[in-house]
Amino acid sequence: MLVTPEDQRGRGYGTALMNEAEGIAPANGCVGIWLDTFEFQAPGFYEKLGFEVFGTLDDHPIGQKRYFLRKRIDRAPVL
Numbered sequence: 001m002l003v004t005p006e007d008q009r010g011r012g013y014g015t016a017l018m019n020e021a022e023g024i025a026p027a028n029g030c031v032g033i034w035l036d037t038f039e040f041q042a043p044g045f046y047e048k049l050g051f052e053v054f055g056t057l058d059d060h061p062i063g064q065k066r067y068f069l070r071k072r073i074d075r076a077p078v079l
Contacts, residue, residue, distance in 0.1 A: 054070050
């Protein structure tokens with residue numbers, strides 16, 4: 001579980017943590033990352049990092065959506 005405290009958001013810590021996870025993952029045989037977040041949390045943050053939505057649950061919690069996102073990390077970066 002990854003959480004950036006609200007008073008620390010907007011300082012680049014979340015991006016740094018995700019970049020670190022992406023750097024560690026291939027050495028452990030990972031080819032991608034999937035995660036879930038809620039509509040009231042940070043789906044836009046993850047999309048800015050290159051994640052794509054592959055599923056949603058409506059009304060989970062009631063009146064909100066839960067998003068499932070993925071990102072392949074075994075591909076060479078596009079320059």
